[in-house]
Amino acid sequence: MPNTIDTDTVRVTIDGQTLTVPTGTLVIEAARQAGVMIPHFCYHPKLKPDANCRMCLVEIEKVPKLQTSCSTPVANGMVVRTATTVVNDAHKSVLEFILANHPLDCPVCDQGGRCDLQDFSHQYTPTTSRFIEIKRVFQKEYFSPLIEKEMNRCVQCLRCVRYCDEVMDVKALAPVGRGTMTEIKHFGSHELDCEFCGGCVQICPVGAITSRLSMYEFRPWMLKRADTICTYCGDGCRITIQAKANQIIEVNSEYGVGRNNGDLCPRGFFGYHVSTHPDRIMQPMIRRNGVLVTATWEEALEYVAETCIALKLKHGPQAFAGLITSRCTNEDLYVFQKFMRLVIGTNNIDSSARYGQVNGVRALRRVQGTHRWTVTFEDLSSANALLLVGTNVTETNPITGLRIKEAVKKHGAS
Numbered sequence: 007m008p009n010t011i012d013t014d015t016v017r018v019t020i021d022g023q024t025l026t027v028p029t030g031t032l033v034i035e036a037a038r039q040a041g042v043m044i045p046h047f048c049y050h051p052k053l054k055p056d057a058n059c060r061m062c063l064v065e066i067e068k069v070p071k072l073q074t075s076c077s078t079p080v081a082n083g084m085v086v087r088t089a090t091t092v093v094n095d096a097h098k099s100v101l102e103f104i105l106a107n108h109p110l111d112c113p114v115c116d117q118g119g120r121c122d123l124q125d126f127s128h129q130y131t132p133t134t135s136r137f138i139e140i141k142r143v144f145q146k147e148y149f150s151p152l153i154e155k156e157m158n159r160c161v162q163c164l165r166c167v168r169y170c171d172e173v174m175d176v177k178a179l180a181p182v183g184r185g186t187m188t189e190i191k192h193f194g195s196h197e198l199d200c201e202f203c204g205g206c207v208q209i210c211p212v213g214a215i216t217s218r219l220s221m222y223e224f225r226p227w228m229l230k231r232a233d234t235i236c237t238y239c240g241d242g243c244r245i246t247i248q249a250k251a252n253q254i255i256e257v258n259s260e261y262g263v264g265r266n267n268g269d270l271c272p273r274g275f276f277g278y279h280v281s282t283h284p285d286r287i288m289q290p291m292i293r294r295n296g297v298l299v300t301a302t303w304e305e306a307l308e309y310v311a312e313t314c315i316a317l318k319l320k321h322g323p324q325a326f327a328g329l330i331t332s333r334c335t336n337e338d339l340y341v342f343q344k345f346m347r348l349v350i351g352t353n354n355i356d357s358s359a360r361y362g363q364v365n366g367v368r369a370l371r372r373v374q375g376t377h378r379w380t381v382t383f384e385d386l387s388s389a390n391a392l393l394l395v396g397t398n399v400t401e402t403n404p405i406t407g408l409r410i411k412e413a414v415k416k417h418g419a420s
Protein backbone atom coordinates (compact mmCIF):
# COMPACT_ATOMS: atom_id res chain seq x y z
CA MET A 7 0.00 0.00 0.00
CA PRO A 8 1.55 3.36 -0.99
CA ASN A 9 2.43 5.82 1.73
CA THR A 10 0.00 8.74 1.51
CA ILE A 11 0.44 12.01 3.36
CA ASP A 12 -2.76 13.67 4.51
CA THR A 13 -2.37 17.28 3.40
CA ASP A 14 -5.92 18.21 4.41
CA THR A 15 -5.20 18.15 8.13
CA VAL A 16 -2.32 18.99 10.47
CA ARG A 17 -1.54 18.04 14.04
CA VAL A 18 -0.85 20.77 16.55
CA THR A 19 -0.19 20.77 20.28
CA ILE A 20 -1.66 23.64 22.27
CA ASP A 21 -0.89 23.94 25.97
CA GLY A 22 -0.14 20.22 26.07
CA GLN A 23 -3.25 19.11 24.15
CA THR A 24 -2.67 17.56 20.74
CA LEU A 25 -5.40 17.85 18.14
CA THR A 26 -5.92 17.48 14.40
CA VAL A 27 -7.32 20.46 12.52
CA PRO A 28 -7.85 21.30 8.83
CA THR A 29 -4.80 22.75 7.08
CA GLY A 30 -4.92 26.54 7.13
CA THR A 31 -6.67 26.77 10.50
CA LEU A 32 -5.43 29.78 12.44
CA VAL A 33 -3.73 29.10 15.78
CA ILE A 34 -6.42 31.12 17.61
CA GLU A 35 -9.17 28.90 16.11
CA ALA A 36 -7.26 25.68 16.79
CA ALA A 37 -6.89 26.84 20.39
CA ARG A 38 -10.63 27.51 20.57
CA GLN A 39 -11.24 23.94 19.43
CA ALA A 40 -8.96 22.76 22.23
CA GLY A 41 -11.01 24.81 24.71
CA VAL A 42 -8.29 27.46 25.10
CA MET A 43 -9.47 31.06 24.69
CA ILE A 44 -6.65 33.33 23.53
CA PRO A 45 -7.47 36.97 24.38
CA HIS A 46 -7.98 39.14 21.31
CA PHE A 47 -9.50 42.41 20.17
CA CYS A 48 -8.99 42.82 16.42
CA TYR A 49 -9.62 39.21 15.45
CA HIS A 50 -13.11 38.11 14.44
CA PRO A 51 -13.80 34.92 12.48
CA LYS A 52 -15.97 36.85 10.01
CA LEU A 53 -13.13 39.20 9.08
CA LYS A 54 -9.77 38.82 7.37
CA PRO A 55 -6.94 38.76 9.94
CA ASP A 56 -5.52 42.23 10.57
CA ALA A 57 -3.22 41.50 13.52
CA ASN A 58 -3.23 45.11 14.65
CA CYS A 59 -3.88 44.85 18.39
CA ARG A 60 -1.14 42.33 19.42
CA MET A 61 -3.37 40.99 22.19
CA CYS A 62 -3.30 37.41 20.91
CA LEU A 63 0.45 36.80 21.10
CA VAL A 64 1.53 33.21 21.79
CA GLU A 65 4.76 31.28 22.04
CA ILE A 66 5.48 28.82 19.23
CA GLU A 67 8.26 26.31 19.80
CA LYS A 68 11.36 26.94 17.64
CA VAL A 69 10.10 30.41 16.65
CA PRO A 70 12.27 33.05 18.35
CA LYS A 71 9.61 35.76 18.86
CA LEU A 72 6.02 35.71 20.05
CA GLN A 73 3.54 35.35 17.19
CA THR A 74 0.03 36.69 16.64
CA SER A 75 -2.22 33.64 16.85
CA CYS A 76 -4.94 35.40 14.84
CA SER A 77 -2.84 35.55 11.69
CA THR A 78 -0.63 32.45 12.01
CA PRO A 79 -1.90 29.23 10.44
CA VAL A 80 -1.02 26.02 12.25
CA ALA A 81 1.76 23.89 10.75
CA ASN A 82 2.09 20.16 11.19
CA GLY A 83 3.80 19.34 14.48
CA MET A 84 3.55 22.92 15.76
CA VAL A 85 3.75 23.30 19.55
CA VAL A 86 1.96 26.39 20.91
CA ARG A 87 1.94 27.79 24.44
CA THR A 88 -0.61 30.42 25.35
CA ALA A 89 -0.08 30.98 29.06
CA THR A 90 3.66 31.10 29.82
CA THR A 91 5.13 33.97 31.84
CA VAL A 92 6.46 35.60 28.66
CA VAL A 93 3.05 35.38 26.97
CA ASN A 94 1.21 36.65 30.05
CA ASP A 95 3.64 39.58 30.31
CA ALA A 96 2.99 40.43 26.65
CA HIS A 97 -0.78 40.39 27.20
CA LYS A 98 -0.38 42.57 30.29
CA SER A 99 1.76 45.07 28.36
CA VAL A 100 -0.82 45.40 25.58
CA LEU A 101 -3.55 45.96 28.14
CA GLU A 102 -1.44 48.45 30.05
CA PHE A 103 -0.96 50.51 26.88
CA ILE A 104 -4.70 50.41 26.09
CA LEU A 105 -5.65 51.32 29.65
CA ALA A 106 -3.15 54.20 29.64
CA ASN A 107 -5.76 56.04 27.58
CA HIS A 108 -8.99 54.28 28.38
CA PRO A 109 -11.38 56.41 30.50
CA LEU A 110 -12.31 53.45 32.78
CA ASP A 111 -15.93 54.58 32.73
CA CYS A 112 -17.42 51.08 32.96
CA PRO A 113 -20.18 52.19 35.39
CA VAL A 114 -21.73 54.39 32.68
CA CYS A 115 -20.80 52.25 29.67
CA ASP A 116 -23.48 50.08 28.07
CA GLN A 117 -20.89 47.42 27.27
CA GLY A 118 -20.18 46.96 31.00
CA GLY A 119 -20.62 43.32 31.97
CA ARG A 120 -19.93 41.97 28.49
CA CYS A 121 -16.84 43.93 27.49
CA ASP A 122 -13.70 42.16 26.30
CA LEU A 123 -11.47 44.91 27.70
CA GLN A 124 -13.16 44.66 31.08
CA ASP A 125 -12.81 40.87 31.12
CA PHE A 126 -9.16 40.82 30.02
CA SER A 127 -8.28 43.60 32.45
CA HIS A 128 -9.71 41.60 35.33
CA GLN A 129 -7.80 38.59 34.11
CA TYR A 130 -4.37 40.15 33.55
CA THR A 131 -3.65 43.54 35.00
CA PRO A 132 -2.76 44.92 38.38
CA THR A 133 -5.14 47.51 39.82
CA THR A 134 -2.65 50.35 39.46
CA SER A 135 -1.10 51.93 36.36
CA ARG A 136 2.45 53.14 35.81
CA PHE A 137 1.20 55.87 33.47
CA ILE A 138 0.81 59.32 34.99
CA GLU A 139 0.38 61.21 31.71
CA ILE A 140 -2.90 62.91 30.83
CA LYS A 141 -5.22 60.58 28.91
CA ARG A 142 -6.22 61.34 25.33
CA VAL A 143 -9.63 62.97 24.97
CA PHE A 144 -11.63 62.94 21.74
CA GLN A 145 -14.21 65.62 21.17
CA LYS A 146 -17.69 64.16 21.58
CA GLU A 147 -19.34 63.88 18.19
CA TYR A 148 -22.97 63.28 17.28
CA PHE A 149 -22.94 60.14 15.13
CA SER A 150 -26.53 59.18 14.35
CA PRO A 151 -29.95 58.87 16.01
CA LEU A 152 -29.44 55.10 16.23
CA ILE A 153 -25.75 54.67 17.02
CA GLU A 154 -23.72 56.22 19.84
CA LYS A 155 -19.97 56.72 19.43
CA GLU A 156 -17.62 57.16 22.40
CA MET A 157 -14.13 57.22 20.94
CA ASN A 158 -12.38 57.59 24.30
CA ARG A 159 -13.25 53.91 24.83
CA CYS A 160 -11.98 52.75 21.43
CA VAL A 161 -9.17 50.17 21.37
CA GLN A 162 -8.52 50.87 17.67
CA CYS A 163 -9.04 47.27 16.60
CA LEU A 164 -10.79 48.41 13.38
CA ARG A 165 -13.34 45.60 13.57
CA CYS A 166 -16.14 48.09 12.89
CA VAL A 167 -14.39 49.54 9.83
CA ARG A 168 -13.53 46.11 8.45
CA TYR A 169 -17.02 44.70 9.04
CA CYS A 170 -18.62 47.65 7.28
CA ASP A 171 -16.26 47.12 4.35
CA GLU A 172 -15.70 43.36 4.13
CA VAL A 173 -19.15 42.08 5.11
CA MET A 174 -21.55 44.95 4.35
CA ASP A 175 -19.58 46.43 1.44
CA VAL A 176 -20.87 49.81 2.63
CA LYS A 177 -17.53 51.39 3.64
CA ALA A 178 -19.22 53.99 5.82
CA LEU A 179 -16.44 54.09 8.44
CA ALA A 180 -12.73 54.87 8.37
CA PRO A 181 -9.89 55.38 10.85
CA VAL A 182 -8.72 58.99 10.91
CA GLY A 183 -5.56 60.25 12.64
CA ARG A 184 -2.43 58.47 13.81
CA GLY A 185 -1.29 56.36 16.74
CA THR A 186 -3.32 56.67 19.92
CA MET A 187 -5.18 59.61 18.36
CA THR A 188 -6.70 57.37 15.68
CA GLU A 189 -10.44 57.90 15.67
CA ILE A 190 -13.22 56.05 13.84
CA LYS A 191 -15.19 58.47 11.71
CA HIS A 192 -17.86 58.41 9.05
CA PHE A 193 -17.62 60.42 5.86
CA GLY A 194 -18.94 63.94 5.40
CA SER A 195 -20.01 66.59 7.88
CA HIS A 196 -23.57 65.23 8.16
CA GLU A 197 -24.63 62.42 10.48
CA LEU A 198 -23.82 58.80 9.63
CA ASP A 199 -25.50 57.77 6.39
CA CYS A 200 -25.36 53.99 5.94
CA GLU A 201 -27.50 50.85 5.87
CA PHE A 202 -27.78 50.76 9.69
CA CYS A 203 -27.29 47.03 9.90
CA GLY A 204 -25.99 47.41 13.46
CA GLY A 205 -22.98 45.26 12.59
CA CYS A 206 -20.47 47.80 13.93
CA VAL A 207 -22.42 47.93 17.21
CA GLN A 208 -22.39 44.16 17.52
CA ILE A 209 -18.77 43.64 16.53
CA CYS A 210 -17.16 46.37 18.66
CA PRO A 211 -15.46 44.50 21.52
CA VAL A 212 -15.81 47.49 23.87
CA GLY A 213 -18.33 50.26 24.46
CA ALA A 214 -17.03 52.59 21.75
CA ILE A 215 -19.97 51.99 19.39
CA THR A 216 -23.30 51.20 21.03
CA SER A 217 -27.00 51.38 20.25
CA ARG A 218 -28.78 54.59 21.22
CA LEU A 219 -32.12 52.78 21.41
CA SER A 220 -31.25 51.13 24.71
CA MET A 221 -28.76 53.59 26.20
CA TYR A 222 -28.33 53.37 29.98
CA GLU A 223 -31.31 51.02 30.28
CA PHE A 224 -29.73 47.74 31.31
CA ARG A 225 -26.89 45.57 32.45
CA PRO A 226 -26.55 42.21 30.67
CA TRP A 227 -27.40 40.22 33.77
CA MET A 228 -30.77 42.02 34.04
CA LEU A 229 -31.91 40.74 30.65
CA LYS A 230 -33.96 37.67 29.82
CA ARG A 231 -32.89 36.05 26.56
CA ALA A 232 -35.06 34.26 24.03
CA ASP A 233 -33.81 32.86 20.73
CA THR A 234 -36.22 33.33 17.85
CA ILE A 235 -36.48 34.12 14.14
CA CYS A 236 -36.94 37.60 12.71
CA THR A 237 -40.26 37.77 10.88
CA TYR A 238 -39.71 40.96 8.92
CA CYS A 239 -38.63 39.21 5.72
CA GLY A 240 -38.20 35.77 4.20
CA ASP A 241 -34.49 35.60 5.00
CA GLY A 242 -35.52 34.25 8.40
CA CYS A 243 -32.56 35.50 10.44
CA ARG A 244 -31.87 33.89 13.77
CA ILE A 245 -32.04 36.55 16.48
CA THR A 246 -31.89 36.70 20.26
CA ILE A 247 -34.39 39.00 21.90
CA GLN A 248 -33.23 40.48 25.21
CA ALA A 249 -35.91 41.89 27.46
CA LYS A 250 -36.21 43.61 30.82
CA ALA A 251 -39.57 43.73 32.61
CA ASN A 252 -41.33 42.52 29.44
CA GLN A 253 -39.84 45.37 27.37
CA ILE A 254 -37.52 44.45 24.52
CA ILE A 255 -34.19 46.12 25.24
CA GLU A 256 -32.15 44.84 22.34
CA VAL A 257 -31.85 42.27 19.59
CA ASN A 258 -28.60 40.42 18.85
CA SER A 259 -27.37 37.78 16.49
CA GLU A 260 -24.52 35.35 16.91
CA TYR A 261 -21.68 34.36 14.64
CA GLY A 262 -22.05 30.75 13.49
CA VAL A 263 -25.75 30.61 14.34
CA GLY A 264 -28.64 30.61 11.86
CA ARG A 265 -28.79 31.32 8.15
CA ASN A 266 -27.64 34.88 8.79
CA ASN A 267 -24.46 33.73 10.57
CA GLY A 268 -24.49 36.76 12.88
CA ASP A 269 -25.44 39.39 10.28
CA LEU A 270 -28.63 41.43 10.52
CA CYS A 271 -30.28 44.30 8.72
CA PRO A 272 -31.74 47.51 10.22
CA ARG A 273 -35.19 45.97 10.55
CA GLY A 274 -33.85 43.03 12.53
CA PHE A 275 -31.37 44.97 14.67
CA PHE A 276 -33.08 48.33 15.25
CA GLY A 277 -36.69 47.56 14.27
CA TYR A 278 -37.82 45.87 17.48
CA HIS A 279 -39.26 49.09 18.97
CA VAL A 280 -42.25 48.52 16.73
CA SER A 281 -43.45 46.00 19.32
CA THR A 282 -44.03 48.79 21.84
CA HIS A 283 -44.84 51.60 19.40
CA PRO A 284 -47.78 53.73 20.62
CA ASP A 285 -49.55 53.19 17.26
CA ARG A 286 -49.58 49.44 17.78
CA ILE A 287 -53.02 48.01 18.58
CA MET A 288 -52.56 46.28 21.93
CA GLN A 289 -56.21 45.67 22.81
CA PRO A 290 -59.18 44.36 20.82
CA MET A 291 -61.60 46.99 19.54
CA ILE A 292 -65.24 46.75 18.46
CA ARG A 293 -66.79 49.21 16.06
CA ARG A 294 -69.97 50.51 17.70
CA ASN A 295 -72.05 53.15 15.90
CA GLY A 296 -69.16 53.75 13.52
CA VAL A 297 -66.60 54.31 16.27
CA LEU A 298 -63.89 51.86 17.38
CA VAL A 299 -64.03 51.30 21.12
CA THR A 300 -61.64 49.16 23.14
CA ALA A 301 -63.00 45.92 24.56
CA THR A 302 -61.80 42.97 26.62
CA TRP A 303 -60.78 39.78 24.80
CA GLU A 304 -63.90 38.04 26.18
CA GLU A 305 -66.17 40.79 24.81
CA ALA A 306 -64.41 40.80 21.45
CA LEU A 307 -64.48 37.01 21.00
CA GLU A 308 -68.13 36.86 22.03
CA TYR A 309 -68.98 39.62 19.55
CA VAL A 310 -67.11 37.85 16.72
CA ALA A 311 -68.77 34.50 17.53
CA GLU A 312 -72.29 35.97 17.68
CA THR A 313 -71.80 37.95 14.47
CA CYS A 314 -70.38 34.92 12.62
CA ILE A 315 -73.27 32.69 13.73
CA ALA A 316 -75.85 35.30 12.70
CA LEU A 317 -74.23 35.91 9.29
CA LYS A 318 -73.82 32.20 8.61
CA LEU A 319 -77.50 31.54 9.41
CA LYS A 320 -78.63 34.40 7.21
CA HIS A 321 -76.24 34.14 4.21
CA GLY A 322 -74.58 30.72 4.44
CA PRO A 323 -70.86 29.87 4.80
CA GLN A 324 -69.93 31.02 1.28
CA ALA A 325 -70.66 34.60 2.33
CA PHE A 326 -67.43 34.43 4.34
CA ALA A 327 -63.86 34.97 3.20
CA GLY A 328 -60.79 34.76 5.42
CA LEU A 329 -57.68 36.88 4.87
CA ILE A 330 -54.59 36.44 7.02
CA THR A 331 -51.19 38.08 6.98
CA SER A 332 -48.11 36.08 6.04
CA ARG A 333 -46.42 37.54 9.14
CA CYS A 334 -48.21 34.94 11.28
CA THR A 335 -46.44 31.75 12.23
CA ASN A 336 -47.11 28.55 10.28
CA GLU A 337 -49.03 27.27 13.31
CA ASP A 338 -51.31 30.33 13.32
CA LEU A 339 -51.86 30.03 9.56
CA TYR A 340 -52.75 26.36 10.00
CA VAL A 341 -55.24 27.06 12.80
CA PHE A 342 -56.80 29.89 10.78
CA GLN A 343 -57.50 27.73 7.72
CA LYS A 344 -58.88 24.99 10.00
CA PHE A 345 -61.22 27.52 11.59
CA MET A 346 -62.43 28.79 8.21
CA ARG A 347 -62.90 25.32 6.75
CA LEU A 348 -64.32 23.41 9.72
CA VAL A 349 -66.07 26.03 11.85
CA ILE A 350 -67.25 28.47 9.18
CA GLY A 351 -67.43 25.91 6.36
CA THR A 352 -65.77 27.77 3.49
CA ASN A 353 -62.63 27.42 1.42
CA ASN A 354 -62.56 31.17 0.70
CA ILE A 355 -59.17 31.73 2.29
CA ASP A 356 -56.23 33.82 1.17
CA SER A 357 -53.01 35.22 2.52
CA SER A 358 -50.45 37.80 1.46
CA ALA A 359 -47.98 34.90 1.56
CA ARG A 360 -49.50 33.97 -1.82
CA TYR A 361 -50.68 37.14 -3.48
CA GLY A 362 -47.78 39.31 -2.26
CA GLN A 363 -45.38 37.74 -4.73
CA VAL A 364 -47.92 36.07 -6.98
CA ASN A 365 -46.14 36.92 -10.23
CA GLY A 366 -42.83 35.65 -8.89
CA VAL A 367 -44.52 32.50 -7.58
CA ARG A 368 -46.14 31.79 -10.97
CA ALA A 369 -42.90 32.42 -12.84
CA LEU A 370 -40.91 30.15 -10.52
CA ARG A 371 -43.51 27.38 -10.85
CA ARG A 372 -43.31 27.53 -14.63
CA VAL A 373 -39.53 27.56 -14.72
CA GLN A 374 -38.61 25.09 -11.99
CA GLY A 375 -41.83 23.31 -11.07
CA THR A 376 -42.03 24.78 -7.56
CA HIS A 377 -42.20 28.27 -6.11
CA ARG A 378 -39.86 27.34 -3.27
CA TRP A 379 -36.16 28.17 -3.08
CA THR A 380 -34.12 25.48 -4.77
CA VAL A 381 -30.75 26.97 -3.81
CA THR A 382 -29.06 27.50 -0.44
CA PHE A 383 -27.29 30.64 0.77
CA GLU A 384 -24.02 28.77 0.17
CA ASP A 385 -25.04 28.19 -3.47
CA LEU A 386 -25.55 31.94 -3.80
CA SER A 387 -22.22 32.96 -2.30
CA SER A 388 -20.32 30.41 -4.40
CA ALA A 389 -22.15 31.23 -7.67
CA ASN A 390 -20.23 32.63 -10.62
CA ALA A 391 -23.24 34.20 -12.30
CA LEU A 392 -26.44 35.55 -10.77
CA LEU A 393 -29.56 36.72 -12.58
CA LEU A 394 -31.58 39.33 -10.67
CA VAL A 395 -34.91 40.34 -12.18
CA GLY A 396 -36.73 43.49 -11.10
CA THR A 397 -35.52 43.50 -7.51
CA ASN A 398 -33.53 45.59 -5.09
CA VAL A 399 -32.43 42.58 -3.11
CA THR A 400 -30.54 44.56 -0.47
CA GLU A 401 -33.79 46.31 0.39
CA THR A 402 -36.15 43.34 0.23
CA ASN A 403 -33.93 40.51 1.50
CA PRO A 404 -30.79 42.10 2.95
CA ILE A 405 -29.03 38.90 4.03
CA THR A 406 -29.58 37.34 0.61
CA GLY A 407 -28.08 40.60 -0.67
CA LEU A 408 -24.99 40.03 1.49
CA ARG A 409 -24.50 36.56 0.01
CA ILE A 410 -24.68 38.07 -3.48
CA LYS A 411 -22.13 40.73 -2.52
CA GLU A 412 -19.95 37.91 -1.16
CA ALA A 413 -20.13 36.08 -4.49
CA VAL A 414 -19.16 39.24 -6.36
CA LYS A 415 -16.26 39.96 -4.01
CA LYS A 416 -14.93 36.41 -3.70
CA HIS A 417 -15.30 35.08 -7.23
CA GLY A 418 -16.03 38.19 -9.24
CA ALA A 419 -19.53 36.80 -9.90
CA SER A 420 -21.36 38.73 -12.56
Ligand code: SF4
Nearest residue numbers: 170200202203204206
Ligand atom coordinates in the same frame (compact mmCIF):
# COMPACT_ATOMS: atom_id res chain seq x y z
S1 SF4 B 1 -24.48 50.19 10.92
FE1 SF4 B 1 -23.70 48.72 9.39
S2 SF4 B 1 -23.59 49.90 7.50
FE2 SF4 B 1 -23.75 51.39 9.19
S3 SF4 B 1 -21.64 51.92 9.74
FE3 SF4 B 1 -22.25 50.22 11.07
S4 SF4 B 1 -21.54 48.38 9.94
FE4 SF4 B 1 -21.57 50.06 8.48
Ligand code: SF4
Nearest residue numbers: 160161163164166210
Ligand atom coordinates in the same frame (compact mmCIF):
# COMPACT_ATOMS: atom_id res chain seq x y z
S1 SF4 C 1 -15.02 51.58 17.62
FE1 SF4 C 1 -14.93 49.52 18.53
S2 SF4 C 1 -14.72 48.14 16.77
FE2 SF4 C 1 -14.24 50.19 16.05
S3 SF4 C 1 -12.02 50.35 16.22
FE3 SF4 C 1 -12.89 51.18 18.12
S4 SF4 C 1 -12.94 49.47 19.53
FE4 SF4 C 1 -12.64 48.61 17.50
Ligand code: SF4
Nearest residue numbers: 236238239243271274
Ligand atom coordinates in the same frame (compact mmCIF):
# COMPACT_ATOMS: atom_id res chain seq x y z
S1 SF4 D 1 -32.78 40.29 6.65
FE1 SF4 D 1 -33.53 41.73 8.18
S2 SF4 D 1 -35.74 41.66 8.01
FE2 SF4 D 1 -34.95 39.87 6.94
S3 SF4 D 1 -35.03 38.25 8.46
FE3 SF4 D 1 -32.96 39.17 8.54
S4 SF4 D 1 -33.03 40.75 10.11
FE4 SF4 D 1 -35.16 40.20 9.57
Ligand code: FES
Nearest residue numbers: 046057059060076
Ligand atom coordinates in the same frame (compact mmCIF):
# COMPACT_ATOMS: atom_id res chain seq x y z
S1 FES E 1 -6.30 39.63 17.81
FE1 FES E 1 -4.40 39.08 17.01
S2 FES E 1 -3.36 40.91 16.76
FE2 FES E 1 -5.36 41.50 17.38
